[in-house]
Amino acid sequence: MERIYEYDKIAYYLKVIFSNVVAVVLFGYCLYRFIVTQSNALVWLCVMFVCIYVVASSFIRKSNARYINISDETISFVSFGEKSFKISELTMFQVRSTNRNYQVLVRIEDTNGRHGTFWVPYHFFCDKFDLLSEFDYIERKVHPDSFRFKGKNTAGILRPHKPAE
Numbered sequence: 001m002e003r004i005y006e007y008d009k010i011a012y013y014l015k016v017i018f019s020n021v022v023a024v025v026l027f028g029y030c031l032y033r034f035i036v037t038q039s040n041a042l043v044w045l046c047v048m049f050v051c052i053y054v055v056a057s058s059f060i061r062k063s064n065a066r067y068i069n070i071s072d073e074t075i076s077f078v079s080f081g082e083k084s085f086k087i088s089e090l091t092m093f094q095v096r097s098t099n100r101n102y103q104v105l106v107r108i109e110d111t112n113g114r115h116g117t118f119w120v121p122y123h124f125f126c127d128k129f130d131l132l133s134e135f136d137y138i139e140r141k142v143h144p145d146s147f148r149f150k151g152k153n154t155a156g157i158l159r160p161h162k163p164a165e
Contacts, residue, residue: 002071005131011124016064016079020055027051063118068125070134075108083116093142095135106135 027048034044057063058080065077069084076084085108092109102123109115120135122128139146 002069003127003130003134005068005070005125005127005134007066007121008124008126011121012066015121015124016058016066020058023051023054027055061117063116065118065120068120068131070138075138077116077118083114085110085114085116087138087141090138090142093139095139104132104135 030044030048030051034041034048062077062079062081062083065079067076067078069076069078073088074084074086076082089110089112090108091111092107092115094105094107096105096107097103098105103119103121106118106120107115108118120131122131125131
């Protein structure tokens with residue numbers, strides 16, 4: 001069974017695409033100010049570094065997924081390309097909550113040495129509670145004795161069912 005979780009289109013454009021466009025424009029402005037004025041050079045360099053980090057995070061590391069595809073065998077994060085992992089080959093799958101009821105950080109590594117870090121603002125994804133249940137299921141499958149599941153006997157035991165259509 002394959003499930004596709006989609007980031008809300010408007011929120012994705014505002015939070016990911018628009019912020020990257022602003023970072024590119026700000027980088028250009030800071031580069032211009034750095035070359036022309038030579039005053040406050042350290043400030044301009046710091047702002048340029050932050051802009052490079054924002055753009056690299058989205059376009060090179062692909063850490064802000066537009067779609068998350070989860071099947072019985074694989075999990076894929078799609079945004080400006082696709083990063084796909086076989087669940088049976090995972091050596092690490094950690095889900096860390098950063099903001100209550102809003103966003104999680106997913107860290108993945110497999111036996112081939114491939115890894116990824118993904119920010120998932122699940123509040124903006126369709127079927128957000130099923131998505132969190134899928135993450136719990138995969139994390140429990142990879143790390144059955146995880147401290148995160150102590151006292152939560154039912155979390156991650158079963159994969160969420162696809163709703164009847």
